[in-house]
Amino acid sequence: MAPDGLSLVSATIIPKDMFFYNLLKPWLGDGLLLSAGDKWSHHCCLLTPAFHFEILKPYVKIFNKSAGIMHAKWQCLALEGSTHLDMFEHISLMTLDSLQKCVFSFDSNCQESPSEYIAAILELSALVVKWQEQIFLHMDFLYNLTPNGWRFHRACNLVHNFTDAVIQERRRALISGGSHDFLKAKAKAKTLDFIDVLLLAKDEDGKQLSDENIRAEADTFMFEALGKSTPTNGFSECQFPRILTDSVCYETLQLLPTWDDLAQLPFLTMCIKESLRLHPSVTVIARRCTQDVRLPDGRVIPKGSICVISIFGIHHNPSIWPDPEVYNPFRFDPEIPQKRSPLAFIPFSAGPRNCIGQTFAMTEMKVVLALTLLRFRVLPDEEEPRRKPELILRAEGGLRLRVEPLSAGSR
Numbered sequence: 001m002a003p004d005g006l007s008l009v010s011a012t013i014i015p016k017d018m019f020f021y022n023l024l025k026p027w028l029g030d031g032l033l034l035s036a037g038d039k040w041s042h043h044c045c046l047l048t049p050a051f052h053f054e055i056l057k058p059y060v061k062i063f064n065k066s067a068g069i070m071h072a073k074w075q076c077l078a079l080e081g082s083t084h085l086d087m088f089e090h091i092s093l094m095t096l097d098s099l100q101k102c103v104f105s106f107d108s109n110c111q112e113s114p115s116e117y118i119a120a121i122l123e124l125s126a127l128v129v130k131w132q133e134q135i136f137l138h139m140d141f142l143y144n145l146t147p148n149g150w151r152f153h154r155a156c157n158l159v160h161n162f163t164d165a166v167i168q169e170r171r172r173a174l175i176s177g178g179s180h181d182f183l184k185a186k187a188k189a190k191t192l193d194f195i196d197v198l199l200l201a202k203d204e205d206g207k208q209l210s211d212e213n214i215r216a217e218a219d220t221f222m223f224e225a226l227g228k229s230t231p232t233n234g235f236s237e238c239q240f241p242r243i244l245t246d247s248v249c250y251e252t253l254q255l256l257p258t259w260d261d262l263a264q265l266p267f268l269t270m271c272i273k274e275s276l277r278l279h280p281s282v283t284v285i286a287r288r289c290t291q292d293v294r295l296p297d298g299r300v301i302p303k304g305s306i307c308v309i310s311i312f313g314i315h316h317n318p319s320i321w322p323d324p325e326v327y328n329p330f331r332f333d334p335e336i337p338q339k340r341s342p343l344a345f346i347p348f349s350a351g352p353r354n355c356i357g358q359t360f361a362m363t364e365m366k367v368v369l370a371l372t373l374l375r376f377r378v379l380p381d382e383e384e385p386r387r388k389p390e391l392i393l394r395a396e397g398g399l400r401l402r403v404e405p406l407s408a409g410s411r
Helices: 002-007 018-028 037-051 059-079 087-104 116-133 147-177 179-189 194-200 211-227 230-236 242-252 260-264 266-278 311-315 358-375
Strands: 084-086 284-288 306-310 376-380 387-389 393-395 400-405
Touching (some): 037 211, 059 400, 116 211, 147 194, 147 211, 194 211, 266 358, 306 311
């Protein structure tokens, strides 16, 4: 009952519990993930247009290109005899490649050569996990005295400097070209990115986001997409049996995924949703009550309580999901009426503070999976890996899958 009751309550009454999230403040600042109250509401309104379908449409070409680079690497590795690949490593780099293009219009070639910026983000994600486990170092002044604290702040500075440089360069272009002409030219060329949208965003009073707030939102988006890794984890966990793979291939055979094509991939969508049910990227969310909250059954959660909601537990509840450990995408068949609560499946959280970028994540997963299954046969490794909850639910030791290139005649 708790998730249903809590989802109906304002985000100002049940804000995020900051015990863990405060560790991210030096990196992410007061972005949408960590802000609260009026600031969160204000930023949410300004950021929503960044995920409008007209902005997302051109990103499909970026996903296609980034997936193509990854697949070319797989083809080369297969020719060399390496077919057992750590999907998390490959998909993480592909995701970051796409993100830098969508957020900053920047091509780092990170899938083909090392990138300091990408290395810093990966290092920050790993350090936050270690920091979380060292409860006696949660006070900043103690953590800052440790080698990991030095590394953390060095990586923060590198990431911040990169984002600041992009914002300043774009703002100069906006001023010199005039905001209207700048927007018109980029919209016509379909090259409007996340930074552009934030620079041009204004509230009803004509007030814009500061450069510091724009940096916080850009860094937050990069963290959400890689640090929590919904696209990465959702893709990596799709270990389809052969019959399902064949069905998806049949569905995608005539398509080179475009925005309009994505609506014609119902079975692929079902497979992704079932993967996210079995292995949600974020396993737990926490909220703190700032006043008494009455649940539908009459029970009251007292003010000051921290409510921990297990997404993994909800997704594996046998009273909602029969045989919850079995991979069965037909649970999400749109042709079959569902009696379960809409809050029985919450891989992107729920309520007012759900993931604003979930359409972006689902779009990327659909494009990359469709192209992958047209070009490769993807088979699970011999052993099912153990899952380890860190920032996200990860496969311990990596998620190794076997990929076999498909010839044109076998598709």
